[in-house]
Amino acid sequence: MIVITTPTGQIGGRLLDILLDETPTRGEELRVIVRDPGKLPERVRARVDVVAGSHGDPDVVDRAFTGADAVFWVPPGDPQAPSIDAAYSGFTRAAAKAFAAHGVGHVVGVSSLGRGTAVADRAGLVTASLAMDDFIASTGVAYRALANPSFMDNLLRQVVSIRDNGIFTGTTEADRADPIVATRDIAAAAAGLLLDRSWTGTGEVPVFAPADLSANDMARVISDVLGRPVRYERQSLDDLRARQAARGAGEATVRGYVDMMRAADEGLYDSARRTPGNTGPTGFREWCEQVLAPAVRA
Ligand SMILES: NC(=O)c1ccc[n+]([C@@H]2O[C@H](COP(=O)([O-])OP(=O)(O)OC[C@H]3O[C@@H](n4cnc5c(N)ncnc54)[C@H](OP(=O)(O)O)[C@@H]3O)[C@@H](O)[C@H]2O)c1
Numbered sequence: 001m002i003v004i005t006t007p008t009g010q011i012g013g014r015l016l017d018i019l020l021d022e023t024p025t026r027g028e029e030l031r032v033i034v035r036d037p038g039k040l041p042e043r044v045r046a047r048v049d050v051v052a053g054s055h056g057d058p059d060v061v062d063r064a065f066t067g068a069d070a071v072f073w074v075p076p077g078d079p080q081a082p083s084i085d086a087a088y089s090g091f092t093r094a095a096a097k098a099f100a101a102h103g104v105g106h107v108v109g110v111s112s113l114g115r116g117t118a119v120a121d122r123a124g125l126v127t128a129s130l131a132m133d134d135f136i137a138s139t140g141v142a143y144r145a146l147a148n149p150s151f152m153d154n155l156l157r158q159v160v161s162i163r164d165n166g167i168f169t170g171t172t173e174a175d176r177a178d179p180i181v182a183t184r185d186i187a188a189a190a191a192g193l194l195l196d197r198s199w200t201g202t203g204e205v206p207v208f209a210p211a212d213l214s215a216n217d218m219a220r221v222i223s224d225v226l227g228r229p230v231r232y233e234r235q236s237l238d239d240l241r242a243r244q245a246a247r248g249a250g251e252a253t254v255r256g257y258v259d260m261m262r263a264a265d266e267g268l269y270d271s272a273r274r275t276p277g278n279t280g281p282t283g284f285r286e287w288c289e290q291v292l293a294p295a296v297r298a
Pocket residue numbers: 006007008009010011012034035036039053054055056074075076077110111112113129148149150151154183
């Protein structure tokens with residue numbers, strides 16, 4: 001039995017589709033934890049065991065992890081959390097207890113690149129995510145942290161600005177090439193680890209797109225795919241701070257974002273190297289053609 005958290009999320013939803021395709025031939029049962037089961041498509045609800053509630057809730061994870069062999073773990077984040085550690089390790093506390101209580105063998109978590117870099121201990125949300133990995137690893141369960149760079153899919157939050165103004169924004173230096181990844185490739189990496197549980201101990205599994213890209217590189221590809229000019233506009237960390245606060249994020253989250261983005265320009269994503277084994281198939285152009293362009297044209 002594999003338990004999937006955040007089945008309505010970008011990664012969890014895609015993972016569920018992959019596992020639903022794979023599991024009939026493998027005889028593996030699937031269970032999801034979901035706050036609102038009505039958000040799952042009927043075809044999915046009919047084929048999985050559903051535990052309703054939040055995976056941060058002790059009673060919910062106690063029910064959900066009964067009989068579980070493996071768990072896909074995503075800390076959802078909480079913009080109002082009193083501290084970023086509360087949002088990551090704190091949210092994971094009940095689950096960590098339940099992994100041990102129910103003898104869960106394997107856990108695959110969604111986390112970030114950055115471990116081992118000079119800025120890893122002052123990278124805000126990433127620092128909190130790495131601390132969560134250490135916390136899960138300390139429970140004795142076999143654990144793999146999917147160590148991700150920025151998601152290409154973050155651009156979907158800027159569809160309106162791309163469509164209406166031909167602009168997307170960010171705080172990273174315009175010509176600095178950084179790793180990125182498509183959430184579909186993270187889901188595929190998670191599926192591989194959850195289905196073949198021959199691994200032991202703890203560690204991280206980076207997931208990269210085939211090439212690093214700068215924001216200006218991305219602007220060129222987006223312009224080409226959409227057939228009209230789109231440019232990158234760099235914002236300051238103060239702009240980011242103000243934007244996050246205007247969206248209603250609490251003080252700890254705002255600081256967590258700003259620290260993370262400052263660290264991103266100071267080598268946060270230099271912690272792992274791309275290899276054929278950790279590189280997903282989805283390039284940025286392909287992602288723009290298949291995901292971004294339809295969203296912009298919708
Ligand atoms: N964006 C990046 O560049 C980046 C990079 C590295 C790592 N990450 C990590 O990626 C993860 C996000 O993954 P994603 O993009 O697949 O997620 P997502 O699409 O943003 O979806 C969030 C999921 O969390 C659920 N959720 C929200 N609040 C919840 C709560 N209080 N209790 C239970 N469930 C809750 C949502 O369920 P509902 O449908 O019920 O709302 C939804 O399924 C985060 O852990 C983040 O730190 C992100």
